[in-house]
Amino acid sequence: MQTEPMPAEQMQAEQMRAEQVQAEQVAAFRRFNRYFTRRIGALDDHYLGQGRPLGEARLLFEVADAETGVSLRTLRARLGLDAGYLSRMAKALEAQGMVRISVHPDDNRLRMVELTPAGHVELKEQNRRADVRTADLLTGLDGRQRTELTEAMATARRLLRLAAITVERVDGAAPDARACLEAYAADLTARFGSFTASDLVGPEEVSGATGAFFVAYEEGRAVGCGGLRTLEPGVGELKHVWVHPGARRLGLARRLLEHLERAAAERGLNLLRLDTNASLTEARAMYRACGYREIPAYVDHVYADHWFEKRLPPATPLR
């Protein structure tokens, strides 16, 4: 089947319609945005800051979020604050008995901040109050509407997160890449026991003209990865496609696949293979949905018991 070139007028009409949709979507997004930040966000800030400057309250929440201690350095990056400003706020919280500040055991330059028991109590109380406020707000709706609302919010959050995640090509030996691969290895070890870090492909295989390695970032954190290497001329293999547990069910693996496939096409590969395990049912469904079909074993691994391949269309230039 061949695609006919489209008449100019029709194409223009289509594009205009696409822009129209886009404009309407942008407007809907911003409508929500304004409504939500004004109504809910403002309210939240108001209550969050009860008895404490908003900045300090936010800092306290960020410290609590980390569960274990966080360095001032990390907090600075996450909250985007000035070093001096942060230093003073942390001290204020320490003076209030909410946090404990200590020196990092391995690096004496770093200060670690963690909640004191009193801080935990305070946070718990704040959370309780916020829960009550939220529940109050929800009582204006019946059960079905509540369900609908929370589902819509979950959907929106999922897609907003996905939209904010970027996938970047990095060297297979880069710290972020290694961190992902180690997490991936730990995952497999926990699941299959027999997996060891030596089963990972080397950085040199997933770089240069015959391979590639991608890392997905969410707000600066590496939350997923995937590698491509060449098995034989024209045939590539996907390795170590992994997504951080906290970033699953967003559709991120699919995005990683898209990048890997594009890289493969750019390298002149027209066939991609991969192996996976029966226990990863979702992964298998995802591969199938993305056009991969099951094939007999092309390689042997301790954990692999399903093999897939996909024929790639000829490379298309980046729009």
Place this chain on the structure above:
Amino acid sequence: MQTEPMPAEQMQAEQMRAEQVQAEQVAAFRRFNRYFTRRIGALDDHYLGQGRPLGEARLLFEVADAETGVSLRTLRARLGLDAGYLSRMAKALEAQGMVRISVHPDDNRLRMVELTPAGHVELKEQNRRADVRTADLLTGLDGRQRTELTEAMATARRLLRLAAITVERVDGAAPDARACLEAYAADLTARFGSFTASDLVGPEEVSGATGAFFVAYEEGRAVGCGGLRTLEPGVGELKHVWVHPGARRLGLARRLLEHLERAAAERGLNLLRLDTNASLTEARAMYRACGYREIPAYVDHVYADHWFEKRLPPATPLR
């Protein structure tokens, strides 16, 4: 069919499950809330305040929102600001040439604020930039995901608005009630020409032991109303159920009906009637969905051509 009294243990289990659901919904709500205000809200504030204090920028937006002039008094209520603070900010915007401040024609105490042409230009530019930022954010998603996201947001906004609307019983002669009825009359006049304000029921009919009048409020604004009067012993009539155009499709009319029906039951009425017009197809569908069934004409109005009634169950005490 008779409802069996539920065994105590089962009831408790049910209640616990309900609370469980509720807790999960509250948690989902708050998760979204935190994510959204942190990611989008903060970003928005950052850009909103470019070249101008955030407070002034917000004020400018609020003035623009009103389209026609707004009084400082209203702005104060909407933004929750101190009178002195607001007075100064308004002056600052005036000095920048963004707004014009004048005295209210009917009340010399009030100051009216409205955008100057320069203010309109400025706002337009700000909006354009915000649109670009939003579009950028959306490019991280494919067309289907974008649609899904904007639909989820529209749903969430609709339900949040509905949750925030309160319905209150007020005197039929109260200013808010009159304002709603006038808007209602204007609606009908625009549609049918022949409707006049004298076709409205009098305040005395929708009050006391034989009637009731309800007004729906959204953030302090009256956005809907509905009246109940007694036609004959045991038979009531719903009159002037109306929802502000900007608050339609939220499910508000249904809420008004619930209040009216409860009031009717409390007054010992067991049959409710109402009339409506064929052109109000949505209203008719809503009445049907709420258990009203079509009956022959029980009264004659210039605009009425459909009549409904509903038999009420015996009064149940407020939970």
Place this chain on the structure above:
DNA sequence: ATAGTTCTTTGACTTTAGTCAAAGGTTCTG
């Protein structure tokens, strides 16, 4: 007409938020 209310303005603050640069330890790198 008069007393009480309402709305805005003004002056005189305080607190919060945020910036900048110098300086003092620490750690990394060649």
Place this chain on the structure above:
DNA sequence: CAGAACCTTTGACTAAAGTCAAAGAACTAT
């Protein structure tokens, strides 16, 4: 081991945000 790079603290600021109370002008109800 010397110098560069890092991380935090401190001092010295500025700008924005917000509060309070007094006072004046305008309206409303009696």
